[in-house]
Amino acid sequence: MEHLVTTGDLIAELAARAPKLGGNDAGWPGLTIYRFVEPTQPQWEEIQSLSLGIVAQGRKAVIIDGKTYMYDPFNYLILSSHLHFQAQILEATARKPFLSFVLQIDPAVVKKVSADMLEHRSVVAFPPERVARIHQDKGMVSALDPEMMSAVLRFLQSLGTGADRRVLTPMYLQEIVYRVLQREQYARMLQIAAKQSGQNPVSAALTYMRKHYAEQITVNDMAEQVCLSPSSFSHLFREITDRSPYQFLKELRLDQARQLLLDGRLSVTDVSRAVGYSSTSHFIKEFRTRFGTTPRAYVDAETLGVQLDALRDGAS
Structure with missing residues (x-):
């Protein structure tokens, strides 16, 4: 019987890959897993490239241009490149540490996946007014649905061995991008990837x-x-x-x-x-x-x- 992915699976995977406090190198370029065991004061941070951030346990506030986004478990953010912001851990204990990760995404991957989707007409269409709001709402928070959570978990699990990392991890990374592009933040991800292109x-x-x-x-x-x-x-x-x-x-x-x-x-x-x-x-x-x-x-x-x-x- 196929294993049903649960929130506990993602928490356990991140906990195993984040043995130390703060940021942990997770064995994939641009992937950092964070563990905190107590709340923190606001800290200035910078995102250098298009990134996906997911919180699995605990709570965090992200302050961008004076606007605060509450970043709860099993929600994700799509963050733009060259973005300065403040971040604060709000909920974290030794028993239930704050666990999250940030994954930098190559715009070329977004371009490839979106091109395949457009060819097969798989991109979800939203009303123009909603697309405009997505363009303007920097750092918008969206729910991590079961399909995307499953893709994220398989991506993390594939980092365990060299063969899986070479063959499977790039595939699961593309699936994560595919899931985002199927959801409400597709216009935002496409826009950021286009802006970050080296041709710009x-x-x-x-x-x-x-x-x-x-x-x-x-x-x-x-x-x-x-x-x-x-x-x-x-x-x-x-x-x-x-x-x-x-x-x-x-x-x-x-x-x-x-x-x-x-x-x-x-x-x-x-x-x-x-x-x-x-x-x-x-x-x-x-x-x-x-x-x-x-x-x-x-x-x-x-x-x-x-x-x-x-x-x-x-x-x-």
């Missing part, structure tokens, strides 16, 4: 920005890299990233600055210069706008949090 000039601009963010680059400089006029480039960039080129560059600089500050080897002034700010006061103002506090207060708060965690660990 914005991809080249993003690479250039990440290499030269500490320099005094302008929109004209970015546009020249992809052979577009500044106005055309700015319009396309905003359409794909939901940000202006300057806004994205600013967020990139401030995120890099946050890491340098936590490293503790540079002063606030040196950090501001290292990430491309000529004015320290301007840097402090923009840092406060993005993170809600001054650079020095941010570092002090993080340091205090680490010290308190160490005291709690020592007391236990």
Whole structure:
């Protein structure tokens, strides 16, 4: 008799593949399994490419552009590339740890599966107004139905042996994409995959920005890299990233600055210069706008949090 997949099967599989706290490398490119045994404070995270996230146990909040998405067991998110967001574990205990995974998906796989589906007319059609809402609703949460859960479980189980990983895992990955494309988030996944394609000039601009963010680059400089006029480039960039080129560059600089500050080897002034700010006061103002506090207060708060965690660990 065929085994009926249950929620417990997925929980057990993730628990077995996540022996340590935090992120666990699960043996497949772009796949990370997370385990937490207590709630956490909000943390800034970044998604570099089209990704699927699924929670199996516990509860998590994802905050994107000021909007909070509750991420409960057996729901999934389709996350866009180059996405900055805050995440917070809300429910987790040693007995019932928070368990989830994030899987990066190659846009080429989405293109292949969607092409096969269109050829056989398998894509579900939704009303235009619903498609528009899906396009706009970044990080939308959907239910993990039994068919998709079964595909996800088979994908994870196939990672166990070399032969299965070579032959079966790519097939099950395609099935996961196929299941998403059959459901309400199909338009969102197709849109993100198209935007992330290497043929998109914005991809080249993003690479250039990440290499030269500490320099005094302008929109004209970015546009020249992809052979577009500044106005055309700015319009396309905003359409794909939901940000202006300057806004994205600013967020990139401030995120890099946050890491340098936590490293503790540079002063606030040196950090501001290292990430491309000529004015320290301007840097402090923009840092406060993005993170809600001054650079020095941010570092002090993080340091205090680490010290308190160490005291709690020592007391236990």
